[in-house]
Amino acid sequence: MKAIISFIAVLILAAIAYVGVDVLNMQYIFGVVIPYLAVAIFVIFMIVRILKWGSSPNPFRIPTTCGQQKSLPWIKYSKLENPSGVLGVLGRMALEVLFFRSLFRNLKTQLRDDSQLTYGEAKWLWAAGLAFHWSFLIILVRHLRFFTQQVPAAVQLVEMLDSFLQIGVPLLYMTDAVLLGAITYLFLRRIAIPQMRYLSLMNDYFPLFLIFGIALSGVLMRYFLKTDIVSVKMLTMSLVGFSPSIPQNPISVIFYIHLFLICTLFAYFPFSKLVHMAGVFMSPTRVLANTSRVKRHINPWNYPVHVHTYAEYEDDFRDKMKNAGLPVEKE
Amino acid sequence: MKLYDGGKILIGLMVFVGIATFPFYYNIGKVNAKPELKTDTPAIQAWEKQYGKKECVESKEYMRSEHMQLLNNWRDSVVRDMNRQYVSMTSGRKFNMSLQNGCLECHSNKKQFCDQCHNYMAVKPYCFDCHIQPMEKEENKS
Numbered sequence: 001m002k003a004i005i006s007f008i009a010v011l012i013l014a015a016i017a018y019v020g021v022d023v024l025n026m027q028y029i030f031g032v033v034i035p036y037l038a039v040a041i042f043v044i045f046m047i048v049r050i051l052k053w054g055s056s057p058n059p060f061r062i063p064t065t066c067g068q069q070k071s072l073p074w075i076k077y078s079k080l081e082n083p084s085g086v087l088g089v090l091g092r093m094a095l096e097v098l099f100f101r102s103l104f105r106n107l108k109t110q111l112r113d114d115s116q117l118t119y120g121e122a123k124w125l126w127a128a129g130l131a132f133h134w135s136f137l138i139i140l141v142r143h144l145r146f147f148t149q150q151v152p153a154a155v156q157l158v159e160m161l162d163s164f165l166q167i168g169v170p171l172l173y174m175t176d177a178v179l180l181g182a183i184t185y186l187f188l189r190r191i192a193i194p195q196m197r198y199l200s201l202m203n204d205y206f207p208l209f210l211i212f213g214i215a216l217s218g219v220l221m222r223y224f225l226k227t228d229i230v231s232v233k234m235l236t237m238s239l240v241g242f243s244p245s246i247p248q249n250p251i252s253v254i255f256y257i258h259l260f261l262i263c264t265l266f267a268y269f270p271f272s273k274l275v276h277m278a279g280v281f282m283s284p285t286r287v288l289a290n291t292s293r294v295k296r297h298i299n300p301w302n303y304p305v306h307v308h309t310y311a312e313y314e315d316d317f318r319d320k321m322k323n324a325g326l327p328v329e330k331e
Numbered sequence: 332m333k334l335y336d337g338g339k340i341l342i343g344l345m346v347f348v349g350i351a352t353f354p355f356y357y358n359i360g361k362v363n364a365k366p367e368l369k370t371d372t373p374a375i376q377a378w379e380k381q382y383g384k385k386e387c388v389e390s391k392e393y394m395r396s397e398h399m400q401l402l403n404n405w406r407d408s409v410v411r412d413m414n415r416q417y418v419s420m421t422s423g424r425k426f427n428m429s430l431q432n433g434c435l436e437c438h439s440n441k442k443q444f445c446d447q448c449h450n451y452m453a454v455k456p457y458c459f460d461c462h463i464q465p466m467e468k469e470e471n472k473s
Binding site: 046055058148155229230234241242 | 332333334335336337340343344347348351352353354355357358361362363364365366392395396397399400402403448451452453455457
């Protein structure tokens, strides 16, 4: 049900763009106003979100550790699993962000018939997640060819490698196929596994359908329906040059659907679970070095507490203690 | 609002803004050269004189978005089926399926025709990996 509502929501979004451009001829709204708005919302509210996170104190070191902590020099310690300094954290974060190391440890826990608890490998989520994120990144980088006048060599290289197989015309991008496949898996996983279905919410399904819609509209536009791509670049270049204008040659409506879904994603991004893009860099269980023993960390929330020491206590009651025959430290 | 680990967070934010706004500052100071296609080669002018208008094998709009697919189909048709005859869907005229002796016969100005859009879009078709590039006279380059 949640999945169906999310699916319908994305259909409605696509329909809004279709009606807005094809029927009401609001090219300027959908081609200029909404993209600017979406990018502004994305950048501003991402910053707001990050500052909000940054303003909560980190009183304790709480990194998850899976290895020996640095202690005495002759005890071998685990630099990546239990980092003791900046370098270790950088290495750990690089592996986490680029290769999802912690997800690689994902296990399948099962109770066997003879009531033995067993753990098995479960790498599918990791593999699909990695395929999805990397494809998405490559697709994003590739799209820079629409936003740069002299397309940087790095972007052209990425594009060349992505279309390396030279299948069909226009050349098939491998990442297009990988992204669609991976996201289909990620969706089916939520539907097929009962526990996952129970846990999944609207805001899990909606981004999946939205990104699927973006990828599908892009694939349709590139390989099947086609549009005047030069006009598209004229539009995008006018946008990034802050002199927006809708090109004279009409751009087909599939482009505006693609664009509107992307704008939705951009505007939705800072308020959804997708902010894990920034959050991964700010999770205390990952980015903190385990220096609990080496350094003293003081809780910034601490307020001055009036302390009544034992010496003071004894000063107050020394006579009574002596009368009662209790030992005192100071005569 | 107090920021904890503010230095690191600000560095991160700067990196984020730098990446997110990359297209906005990358193009500053670069000439926004839009593609300008020239369709006034002698062959096209001769065609215009004979038939009264400029026309390609299909309509302009169709060629604009489908030419790569058309050329791919032509290649398959010629190489696999030995069929070199193309009948236009728009005019019903017959054309010789050939890049060098067809397309480039009229559009002999590759630099001012093909390359205009391809360079603009950073597309590198592999036509001329096999085919011979047309010889262009100096006056066509301008």
